[in-house]
Amino acid sequence: MKKKLLSLVLVGAMSTAMLAGCGNSSAPAADSQTPAADTQAPAADTQAPAADTAASDNASAGGNTLSVYAWDPSFNILALKAAEADYKANVDDTFSLNIIEQSQSSDVEQAITLAGSSGDYSQLPDIVLFQDHWFQKYASDYPDAWLSVDDAEVDWNDFGAEKLSYSTVNGVHYGFPVDNGTVIMAYRVDVLEECGYTIDDMTGISWDDFIKIGEEVYAKTGKYLVSMDGDGNDLIYMMLQAEGGSQFKDGKPYITENADLVKVCEKIVEMSQKNVCYLANDWSDYTDQTIQGDMVAGVMNGNWIIPTIQNVPENSGKWEITSMPTLNGGEGYASNGGSSLYITSNCQNPDLAKKFLAYTFGGSTETYDAALRDGGVITCCISAGKSDVYNEGVEYFKNTPIYAQIVEMGSHVNVIEQNDAHYTARTHMAAAIMNAIQGADLMTELKTAEENINFAMGN
Amino acid sequence: MLLRLWLKEVFALSKKNSSVLAKQHRAGWIYLAPAALLIVIMSFWPMIQAFLMSLKTGSSANMQWVEPIFYNYKRMFADKLFIRSVGNTFLYLIIQVPIMLVVAMLLAQMLNNKDLKFKGLFRTCVFLPCAMSLVSYSLIFKSMFATNGLINSVLLNLGLIEQNINFLGTTSTARMIIIIALVWRWTGYNMVFYLAGLQGIEYSVYEAAKIDGANAWQTFWRITVPLLKPTIVMTGIMSINGTLQLFDESVNLTSGGPANSTITMSHYIYQNSFGDFVANFGYASALSFVVFIMVAVLSAINLKVGDKRD
Incomplete structure (x- = not known):
């Protein structure tokens, strides 16, 4: 009898020993759960x-x-x-x-x-x-x-x-x-020049002007004026923020009633249909194909996109940055x-x-x-x-002091209503835009998106 | 060390007792116990936990029971994106599984030919895709079908198309590519089962058919298929099961896009737990249970249909 009991205890001991590694953090050994354990890079060499x-x-x-x-x-x-x-x-x-x-x-x-x-x-x-x-x-x-x-x-x-x-x-x-x-609107000034425009012509314009110029650029050079990841479409958020608007109002999605947002979406659909904007299939398609693959003459995104642009050394000295266009003209500022x-x-x-x-x-x-x-x-x-470092010219951008320029632009960005559901909204809005570009009715799609966001938020 | 002690105990126990049958029974149970216990703790217990979780809501740090209790289950019927993901998954199932199984069977039949040279080489070639990691093959298909990818340049240079096609950016072609990828990846896998099944069919049956004047087509449908039925049922269940849980292709090949038109159920469940609709574990568990039930029901139907013993 005693031995029977002992064997039961042993069974228990064996199974718990195997389980201990999974759940309890007090087990110092096999902690396969924490991502740190395996990704632990040989950190900084100094320590x-x-x-x-x-x-x-x-x-x-x-x-x-x-x-x-x-x-x-x-x-x-x-x-x-x-x-x-x-x-x-x-x-x-x-x-x-x-x-x-x-x-x-x-x-x-x-x-x-x-x-x-x-x-x-x-x-x-x-x-x-x-x-x-x-x-x-x-x-x-x-x-x-x-x-x-x-x-x-x-x-x-x-x-x-x-x-x-x-x-x-x-x-x-x-x-x-x-x-x-802070969002930068970077242009390939050599391409713009080919079409008879300068960076100043692109500053403070409206999205309608932008589309007109974009069509010309595409006809002459085959390059799009802007691109974005189609399924993680940040254009909507950025363009709306430049208008001072948000996709949320009092914690709820604010979409079909939001005239600026509807206009922004209309412009994105129009740009995509007129070959002014290229919506890539995913993020790496966006960075590798459209930006580094020389498909575009303009990039609009948070300034962390600059290293991506700079990855193409032969385009050094061909880029310059400015603020974003807005719906009614005038300089737009956003952050992403x-x-x-x-x-x-x-x-x-x-x-x-x-x-x-x-x-x-x-x-x-x-x-x-x-x-x-x-x-x-x-x-x-x-x-x-x-500081002085910020005021130094950057060779890649025609020796203009882009860093000081970005800090200055950053001080103009509108504070807008933020929400937990930022990425949920982005996913559904991106789907609405994609469907509208493929021919669906934009308002119906936006209505569906609004319903979906409300649904996901549990409203 | 533990294991040795354990075995010692087992033998000590069995020596003591008188009845041989009882001895064997006890020893059997003792041998089974650790594995059974582990399965219960590591498989069944999490399933029960997941079911309980599917009745809860809120952040995973502080989950509350939902009111009414089956709200998460009711909610998914109003969830357009979930319904779309179910539609996508069944579309893959209905188109891909029959194509794949028929092709696998034909390949198996061809490679089972006694007079075929380099049989091993061909079998390896067909099976090789299965040795590939799901993620890597998805990524390779993605780069092949990219707008500036291999397929586009080949088609362009052959003069079959005038400008690059955005395969993965258009709903119909994106779905088609997922199906092609699946067929490529899994046909060889199923073929191996059929090959094994074919080995079990007596050659004399074919000889008899030949003497009776049956042609290849008739032999295939009247002899091979009926005799392979158990294998067909098994591959059918496995394929249905696998397709309903399709994940890697949707995530890596198309990221569910464009506009969620290729998203699968498992991908949507992932989205609800770790993706853009983050940490909605209660709802994600409820979705998982519905997928589980679907798999069970479809497999049961498959078994019933396949099991027509007269």
């Missing part, structure tokens, strides 16, 4: 000891080390390295930042989803880089994942108000802005994408994290200058944007 401790637990155990999840080694990670060097040189030379590289932004989002769903935040790093448009959704879904940074010593008025609107929940600050999503740094609730040393972020991304010209020089990361911190 060997930090990388060791991170293998068992992402959050640093205190001391002078902070861990951070970030993506894009040629952009965001360079900005973080700039901040680390700045803090090390000027505040504390024992400080180190353990940058845990993620392959894409959605990996960070899924890490939060996973931690939030299991109620176990202990695998999160001290700081995460997070996409702006997603933050509101995650702040409402997983309020326990974040720490407020309201008490950090930062002059919030020194930042673009539009950018801060993403990282503020009910007036409480949660994030430190890293980059700046970008990300901020957030402190997670698992942070072992919140005071250090706040101090570090406040000192660097809170307005240090040294951080921002290095981030710009190394990674082309443009700040939305107004005072930091006035």
